[in-house]
Amino acid sequence: MSNLLRIRRLAAVVARSVRASGGFKSAIHKASGLYRKEGFSGLRNRLRQRRDLSAETAKRNSYDEWVQRYDCIDDEQRVAIRQRLAAMPDKPLISVVMPTYNPKPEWLTEAIESVRNQLYPNWELCIADDVSTDPAIRPLLEQFAREDSRIKVVFREQNGHISAASNSALELAVGEWVALLDHDDLLPEHALYCVANAIIANPSARLIYSDEDKIDASGRRHDPYFKCDWNTDLFYSQNFFCHLGVYHKPLLDTVEGFRIGVEGSQDYDLVLRCIEHVGVDAVHHIPRVLYHWRVHAESTAGGADAKPYAALAGERALNEHFARQGVAGSVEWIGRGYYAHYSLPAPLPLVSLIIPTRNGLNLMRQCIDSIVGKTTYSNYEIIVVDNGSDDPEALRYFESLGQDARIRVLRDDRPFNYSALNNAAVSQARGELIGLINNDIEVISPDWLSEMVGIVLQPGVGAVGAKLLYPDDTLQHGGVVLGIGGVAGHANKLAPQPCYGYFGRTSLISSYSAVTAACLLVRKSVYLEVDGLNEQDLTIAFNDVDFCMRIREAGYRNVWTPFAELYHHESATRGFEDNPQKQARFRSEVMYMQRRWGDLLFKDPAYSPNLTLDHEDFSLAWPPRVEPLV
Structure with a gap:
């Protein structure tokens, strides 16, 4: 059997089992890539892992068993309920x-x-x-x-x-x-x-x-x-x-x-x-x-x-x-719900898109080219925050950006502190609206900014987040759920496209307690009202979650939309927590979030206490976090 035929047969199984975006052709591409990297044994192992994961997920979502454990009334409970009713x-x-x-x-x-x-x-x-x-x-x-x-x-x-x-x-x-x-x-x-x-x-x-x-x-x-x-x-x-x-x-x-x-x-x-x-x-x-x-x-x-x-x-x-x-x-x-289109005012408000970076020439070129080349919303400025770049090619590229009147480059040589870099740039932003953008973002939908502006201008709205995909078209960000992993996690992360999510939430506009700052829009007045990102306690991780929770605390709601779609080449900017110093910093930021927000991290009003905090897939909670019936 030829290699191509074997790949095609495995790809057909992949397409059926993971519903690869783009159907069979996309499955062929993914299967071929895995074959080049890991060979046929690796391709079979990946498929087996997918099947095992599907089986494990199905077991976690056994509603018949969940009902028997947590949602059946017995005689003892009936007696207790009647006693409570008698005293009511x-x-x-x-x-x-x-x-x-x-x-x-x-x-x-x-x-x-x-x-x-x-x-x-x-x-x-x-x-x-x-x-x-x-x-x-x-x-x-x-x-x-x-x-x-x-x-x-x-x-x-x-x-x-x-x-x-x-x-x-x-x-x-x-x-x-x-x-x-x-x-x-x-x-x-x-x-x-x-x-x-x-x-x-x-x-x-x-x-x-x-x-x-x-x-x-x-x-x-x-x-x-x-x-x-x-x-x-x-x-x-x-x-x-x-x-x-x-x-x-x-x-x-x-x-x-x-x-x-x-x-x-x-x-x-x-x-x-x-x-x-x-x-x-x-x-x-x-x-x-x-x-x-x-x-x-x-x-x-x-x-x-x-x-x-x-x-x-x-x-x-x-x-x-x-x-x-x-x-x-x-x-x-x-077809799967309703889509609220919000009209844009005239004149259009100025949006300041803030993009911190250190070097990252290829990422920055891709990010800015996609914004400038694809974005239909016209009234924006881009503020590149150069955090101590020393790559000559990157520096030449940043200098060339000045030829576009919409782009400014601010030099900030302090040690990397994501919160501080953005706060400093916001103080120099001219826009009524602030967009926090990672340098590893790439625009997919041309109307992404128009969509987000329309929502952020609605009364009572604080931050607005976008739908972000990994380069392989799996979901990276569909809203943030509090409590997952002890602090927060991304809803339906890694789900293949098209992903409709739990009762359609990944395909519909919805409020969440938080959205990621990899692509976030907020009114500058709201940003300043809640004192921006926490640059003392949350220099790198969870600053966006904390920021959104303070926005909610101030009486606003945070909104996520699937109709602003972008790629996120995640972790290309700061890498992983892969050394003792980074791990210690991460632990301290987790501890800060748990001290600052306490039980609120585990009572997310945009999520159900009957759903899990152990996974990001909206599967059932074993047991649920609801008050006892009696």
Whole structure:
């Protein structure tokens, strides 16, 4: 067998197993490169390692086992919950609102029974049937209403679709709080107990949502969505709120319930209008699976394509929200979620791109050529911070940069201190916006800077980070998750492209607690407000994480976008922690971060306590870091 044929066969396996970017042709290229470096035995070993890693990852993500260990209620817990309920001084009445239209009778029965089986007793179930044509539905609902006085049913005289039916059910509700339940989905028995606890513990809350999973026809739970706390930018990208969604009834009265014309995304539109009234600080997240979303052909649990009209309704709801809020921009459905485009002002604000370097001729030439040659955003300056370069060719190149009026070179001969170099350059920057750029960055998407500027100018935004790829097209930076490795790690690092990430987060705009300063944009006023990078305690590592956390501490949110895409030839600048001095410095910076931020490093609001801090792939936490149920 020829070498080429053997490579092609192995490449086919590589393409299937790691979904190499660019498909089979890219897999051939990668397999050939490995063959040249390591031979066929090395190529087989790499493939075996990939398979072993995939198997290990699958084991870590065994949701069946996770549920058995951490999400099943036993008799002892039931007794403890009932004892706590008996001692609860105030049990808010929760109205469960359920519109129905031709559900399978057995699924409708299971949905209703899941409410009747709640450990929390103070509920009512408000059902509005939207003129179901199945003759089995009306007598079934009437029977339930006769058997349980807490179940109220209204039969509409004219079919009006889900918004109208939901409003009819809402008219029956007398509870202080309203929970939404679809006619074929299920609530676990402790769902309303957890909701009542959250209501009592968070008196300022007006909107509450939980985690969710899916359930198939055989009753098997799968595909859990362990959500982050409220995340404005992610919510503009997807409706993560919906299940289990709980609303303060007076707020629903204020916004006049569900809106006609956005059917399919009526709950998305409802939350958008609610937060316009009460603000995002009134939203509370319960990090537990309190909703089982049934998967079938007509359900959006089976994929957005099941109800394409719902995606278009969500697009309309978001655009009308932007218009009401005075946001200059538009939102479009992109198949895996929504993409918020923010308009740029006129005139364009000046962006100062700061690039520290020592020598690094080839990297710098590549970096600056890609910025100057590809960037469509026109109003920027580049500040090269020359940190003691002594390579004659590099020095000649830096001198030549002065021929471009947009580029300045600042000489700074102090010992390498990344934080200090950037802080000093910011003091001389003319721009309203500051871009921190590593010298090993290379532009991919021409609109990268326009994308980041549009986001950073939005009210409440602090730092904005970009999607960075390694030269082999695997993901280097998709946002920073706190707590991984004791301080922080990069979300989905090394994932092959295309990478959509956990519930699409690597393909959608989203807030994170931190983003990397390898490519970071921030308003100069915010940079100065938080005193820039920490040049005393964090000279090299974690200065960007600390910087972003101080930005959050000051009341801003940090945003990551996949629509600004660049290569990052990581560690070409400063190398690895490969000698005792560097390792000691790194340890001291880890210790500083842990002293400065303490438990906040392990309670990342942009990440779920049900997900791991041992890996960067959003796999399950064993055990989860949630408070005990009782």
